[in-house]
Amino acid sequence: MDHSAPVLEIDSLRTWFLTARGIGKAVDGVDLSLSGGETLGVVGESGSGKTMLSLSVLGLVPRPGRIVGGAVRFKGLDLVRASAAELLKVRGNAISMIFQEPMTSLNPVFRVGEQIAEAVRLHRKLGKAEALERARQMLVKVGIPNPDRRLKSYPHEMSGGMRQRVVIAMALALDPDLILADEPTTALDVTIQAEILELMLQLKEERQTAIMLITHDLGVVAQTCQRVAVMYAGKIVEEAPVLALFDEPLHPYTKLLLASVPRIGERRPLAAIGGAVPSLMALPSGCAFHPRCPDAVGFCATEEPALLAMPDGRKVRCLLHTART
Numbered sequence: 001m002d003h004s005a006p007v008l009e010i011d012s013l014r015t016w017f018l019t020a021r022g023i024g025k026a027v028d029g030v031d032l033s034l035s036g037g038e039t040l041g042v043v044g045e046s047g048s049g050k051t052m053l054s055l056s057v058l059g060l061v062p063r064p065g066r067i068v069g070g071a072v073r074f075k076g077l078d079l080v081r082a083s084a085a086e087l088l089k090v091r092g093n094a095i096s097m098i099f100q101e102p103m104t105s106l107n108p109v110f111r112v113g114e115q116i117a118e119a120v121r122l123h124r125k126l127g128k129a130e131a132l133e134r135a136r137q138m139l140v141k142v143g144i145p146n147p148d149r150r151l152k153s154y155p156h157e158m159s160g161g162m163r164q165r166v167v168i169a170m171a172l173a174l175d176p177d178l179i180l181a182d183e184p185t186t187a188l189d190v191t192i193q194a195e196i197l198e199l200m201l202q203l204k205e206e207r208q209t210a211i212m213l214i215t216h217d218l219g220v221v222a223q224t225c226q227r228v229a230v231m232y233a234g235k236i237v238e239e240a241p242v243l244a245l246f247d248e249p250l251h252p253y254t255k256l257l258l259a260s261v262p263r264i265g266e267r268r269p270l271a272a273i274g275g276a277v278p279s280l281m282a283l284p285s286g287c288a289f290h291p292r293c294p295d296a297v298g299f300c301a302t303e304e305p306a307l308l309a310m311p312d313g314r315k316v317r318c319l320l321h322t323a324r325t
């Protein structure tokens with residue numbers, strides 16, 4: 001893989017819900033890029049568009065949502081304009097998705113070994129026995145004890161943590177270039193969460209996989225990501241290297257998020273910020289964050305901030321920063 005070229009380039013992506021009640025701009029002009037071996041965190045409160053962003057990449061946005069503009073280039077192929085056949089080839093093969101609830105990806109009526117082997121056979125020309133052997137190797141890799149016995153287990157015979165390991169094993173059996181992980185450890189207890197994240201990072205190092213990690217948990221971001229994008233009401237409001245963001249957040253929303261961050265391992269949602277998340281159907285004028293923003297000034301209610309590139313390469317969407325430079 002060419003490490004200089006981004007694996008994923010999201011360009012002015014807009015995913016809207018066109019409903020009788022109005023238009024919900026779940027993803028509204030998002031630009032992001034991600035290189036091999038890089039982990040990008042995507043954070044933001046519930047409803048900010050994180051899941052729709054990742055589903056957009058794979059063309060899996062549920063109705064009545066749809067991509068109304070922009071491009072998603074994966075290794076040069078525009079997935080927004082790709083044919084159904086091209087998308088199917090990319091999905092679960094070159095790009096793997098890991099969801100919060102492992103049962104989303106597992107079929108309760110098949111044994112774990114068969115499921116991984118089937119997924120492998122769908123994308124690789126391997127015999128049944130070879131595919132099962134690959135499944136076994138992957139279970140070993142993700143630290144599942146007694147892999148031979150576990151190959152024959154049904155998902156319900158395993159704990160939540162073990163099931164998520166199986167999902168990761170399945171994702172990795174296909175040797176993807178990109179993993180989209182949407183709250184992959186949120187349902188797990190803290191110790192298991194740390195182990196699963198560690199495992200993903202280890203495999204990322206070995207294979208130079210690009211990872212987009214969606215999470216509520218800034219502690220997880222600090223532990224695992226190089227870069228982080230903060231979403232608010234369908235837009236990225238700040239993007240920065242992790243250390244820079246934690247050291248000196250630029251956007252008032254990021255400052256509030258960080259002020260509400262629990263210590264690593266402590267469970268606390270991003271709820272400590274005053275005011276409710278606005279409805280996407282009735283977004284405030286100007287800067288969508290202005291009703292909740294402690295730094296808001298008069299023109300914040302009328303002027304819409306653009307995402308501004310700062311001299312150090314960080315990006316911030318706030319009128320105060322526009323005014324400063």
Ligand SMILES: Nc1ncnc2c1ncn2[C@@H]1O[C@H](COP(=O)(O)OP(=O)(O)OP(=O)(O)O)[C@@H](O)[C@H]1O
Binds near residue numbers: 026052063
């Ligand atoms: N079926 C739907 N109909 C209309 N709007 C929808 C529908 N599904 C999602 N949306 C809109 O898309 C927005 C983004 O949803 P999304 O699931 O991406 O948020 P999220 O950031 O992943 O939240 P969470 O942290 O709770 O998972 C929501 O605020 C909602 O307004």
Ligand code: SF4
Binds near residue numbers: 253290293294300317
């Ligand atoms: S533009 Fe105004 S309201 Fe929006 S984040 Fe900046 S200061 Fe706050």
Ligand SMILES: [Mg+2]
Binds near residue numbers: 050051052182
């Ligand atoms: Mg979500």
